[in-house]
Amino acid sequence: MTERKKAIVSGGGRGIGAGISLKLAGEGYDLAISYANDWTHAEKTAEEIKNRFGRECYLFQAVFEEEGAPERFIHEAVKKLGGVDLLVNNAIRPGLGGGLLDIDTEEMDKLMRADLRGTILCTREAARYMAKREVHGNIIMISSMRAERAMPNAGLYSGFKAGLNQMTKCFSLDLAPFGIRVNSVEPGAITVRTREELLASGMAEEAVDAKEAFAKRIPLGRKGEPKDIAEAVAFLASDKASYITGATLLVDGGLTIPGFPESVGEPETDAYTWGYIKKKSQWKWASEY
Secondary structure (H helix, E strand, O other): OOOOEEEEEOOOOOHHHHHHHHHHHHOOEEEEEEEOOOHHHHHHHHHHHHHHHOOOEEEEEOOOOOOOHHHHHHHHHHHHHOOOOEEEEOOOOOOOOEOHHHOOHHHHHHHHHHHHHHHHHHHHHHHHHHHHOOOOOEEEEEOOHHHOOOOOOEHHHHHHHHHHHHHHHHHHHHHHHHOOEEEEEEEOOEOOOOHHHHHHOOOOHHHHHHHHHHHHHOOOOOOEOHHHHHHHHHHHHOHHHOOOOOOEEEEOOOOOOOOOOOOOOOOOOOOOOOOOOOOHHHOHHHHHO
């Protein structure tokens, strides 16, 4: 009987993470996935994995900015799965961090601990397990096309993701002697919520319209879907990619080739991009100095 493969996906309960988790279940993996607060969607993903693919899926709540949470998640996931062959680092803390002059120190630290430090610690703990037990496994970082393109109001998030890309190269060299491959996937603009869900969240209809219109400006004429990223992850984790390590795969429909399309829209939408630079009077910090 062939031993089941085991995968850990941080932030695997919703959106891109859920797409990755479902794809890996279809590829024969048992799963352990983390979620921060949204238990409902995580449970739905776990049930689909069990009912549709007949695979195990264990849920763990983990808020990665909290001390000890990343290490605890990996240790508990490995124990429940009985090992690990693949780690996908997908979890982040929502938010881009804002423009330099508006950066809040406390929020910056939380973003750094979740988006960068948490990923490093998860990677370290999984790699230690693999190396000690001679598991020729895979570690995949979910980065972002923002690591490739500079935009205002996103220096923290973009910088952390760019850091992950360089770590991917360095860590791949560290782990190559153990037969462990490390790669990264950079999603472009990905649809993770329906129009109805966006409206229900309180987003203005005009902003939702702007998100939908933006898709037409992507060279391939559409936004990506979680399954697009999941396919890339599954490929990099497969034997078909056995000679690939230290690579960063951009999955963006050609978005970054001509440069991120200039389009000015509401904050927190995809239309709020590098075409919008704050006026001097709009900086929140100005009254403090």
